[in-house]
Amino acid sequence: MSRVACCLDNGPTEGLWGIIKTEMYKMYEIYDKESLIEAIGNYINFYNYQRYQERYNSKAPMEIRMEAMNTVKPKQYPIAFNPRIAKYHELLNNLKTQSA
Template identity: 50%
Template sequence: HPLIHSDRGFQYTSRAFKRKLDTAELTQSMSRVGRCIDNGPMESFFGTLKCEKYYLHKYKTFEELSTAINEYIHFYNYEGYQKR
């Protein structure tokens, strides 16, 4: 099953959210208690995504936004400059 990783915010630990994950056949992963650094790379990526893509354009439909995000993920992974 695909994996969804989050922090331990109340919205991610609720029974309702767990049921939605089960329905969608997603496996849940959460950062350790008191270890916000566990999700640091993804927090950094989402900050970059928002600054370089999301805030620079108004999307008229969800599909348009979804396409833009998928294109950006491809760019980020295969073409963008990344410090390693």
């Protein structure tokens, strides 16, 4: 749940739901509520353990998590540039300078 006036808090969750909606429905046949619940569970397992991602150097998210948990200083992976977030930060900075 997002903080008041901070829509960026929901970004990761919304991004994941976008991925689920575009990939999961192509992977599983869904007929009813039970098949939808099963498909979501199967897809989350797939996403965590088998969906290798370029930004993680072709590793699955749980591989990265295990590396981070077993390392004193975890490796930092790049976050893709998002123009909407940059515009949001620019707007915040402008508001701060105007009120000062």
